[in-house]
Amino acid sequence: MDLHYLTAHELGDLLQRREVSAVEVTEAIVDRIEAVDGQVQAYLTRTAEQALAQAKAIDAARARGEEPGPLAGVPMALKDNLCTEGIRTTCASRMLADWVPPYDAAVVQRLKAAGAVMLGKLNMDEFAMGSSTENSGFFPTRNPWDLERVPGGSSGGSVAAVAAGEACYALGSDTGGSIRQPASFCGVVGMKPTYGRVSRYGLVAFASSLDQIGPITRDVTDCALVMGVIAGHDPCDSTSAELPVPDYRAALKPEIKGLKIGVPREYFGAGMEPEVETVVRRAIARLEEMGAICEETSLPHTEFALPAYYLVAPAEASSNLARYDGVGYGLRVPGKDIIEMYMNTRSQGFGPEVKRRIMLGTYALSSGYYDAYYLKALKVRTLIRRDFEAAFAKYDLLATPTSPTVAFRLGEKAGDPLAMYLSDLCTIPINMAGLPALSLPCGFSQGLPVGLQLIGKAFDEATLLRVAYAFEQATEYHRRRPELGVA
Ligand code: GLN
Secondary structure, X not given: OXXXXXXXXXXXXXXXXOOOOHHXXXXXXXXXXXXXXXXXXXXXXXXHHHHHHHHHHHHHHHHOOOOOOOOOOOEEEEEOOEOEOOEOOOOOOHHHOOOOOOOOOHHHHHHHHOXXXXXXXXXXXXXXXXXXXXXXXXXXXXXXXXXXXXXXXXXXXXXXXXXXXXXXXXXXXXXXXXXXXXXXXXXXXXXXXXXXXXXXXXXXXXXXXXXXXXXXXXXXXXXXXXXXXXXOOOOOOOOOOOOOOOOOOOOOOOOOOOOEEEEEHHHHOOOOOHHHXXXXXXXXXXXXXXXXXXXXXXXXXXXXXHHHHHXXXXXXXXXXXXXXXOOOOOOOOOXXXXXXXXXXHHHXXXXXXXXXXXXXXXXXXXXXXXXXXXXXXXXXXXXXXXXXXXXXXXXXXXXXXOOOOOOOEOOOOOOOHHHHHXXXXXXXXXXXXXXXXXXXXXXXXXXXXXXXXXXXXXXXXXXXXXXXXXXXXXXXXXXXXXXXXXX
16 A cells, blocks of 8 residues: 555544554655655655654554544645744745744644644745746756646645655645645645635745635545644734634535536636646536536636736735845845845845845835835725625636646746746636635646636635535546656
């Protein structure tokens, strides 16, 4: 049995029945990382020793007759923008290459309390800015389905690790698509929860009004399980919602008869690969066969989401990243006076995409341009939110492609920021509206995975999970694994 390719709920069952130990499972996945990470390059930091110690503690608890819960002893890993006490957290930036946080992010605290075993920290685009993980300040991650292709981004290390059997599940962050687009490129399930559903405490900020943390898993049941642990109010995040968290796993009933699904035509526009469109439309037809009522609809302001996002997100980033000045955190490159020290530190610590965002954001916020750009973008954001409100008056959820293309080749878009930005066309509007959305495997094109995006009403993750589960039960796509040569 390949322990490294079991899902969290399968492993959880084996562990609870004492058929395997947490140490055995952890050793199997550590071996898998040894065997394939040289090719995939998903990990920035590995913590095998600590993971084994956590696994031993879980085994000991079970030996005492305690039952620490379904995720206890299941090995996972974290995107490297989630703070981990005592373990370096780099955001894949030279700026934070040696930064060790003094505390755990809220989601990390919750996973630890649930008995999770943490294998290490995963590669990403620097400060989560990008769509391919090529903007990592260290090295690019590769797509396990085709090592010459990108895994998507910015949570590329997280999805690649889950797809390659190097972690049972992972957490990522999604500001404009960074969980869903890479999940679709690597054939795994990725969910961006409603803004406010999961605490951002301890997530290194990119664009605070858009950032959300979410699960990356091999199936929908695991997504529900992990959501059940990480969701919920946290007084340390003032934007976290004070709402009860439903039992997501209990919501997984493969019953979608009569559910109304809108299919917004703007998401099937120019730049979309015809075969991706075919695969996604076939998946939607499948939902219809299963009893859902699918109907074409329109979200007329969709085309303005991308330009508005590239004002709002850089504006917030320019402010959030002001703290990296060589004084408080991380890198300091000396200079003859403090101004030169700031300049040296920021020129050497940040990569080109991060600098581009800081310049864009500073420009958009500067006096004289603020009204024309930033304020206008906020108004557009309201229009986008209203589009969704109108659609959700008629539909229970919306279905779209997650990305207009399958995974592209390394280097293909690296020199063209606009082409790179366009790969988030289908995911960005959802962040602008603060809504929950999930990507799940729905077929293949050129031998590469294609993702179906389901978008839900605010705080209605349960319906998304239910529909995704029903689709998964009726199909086999989530069971396909990439063929990686083992070193
Ligand atoms: N690719 C988008 C960007 O570069 C979204 C990134 C994200 O969701 N973190 O901003």
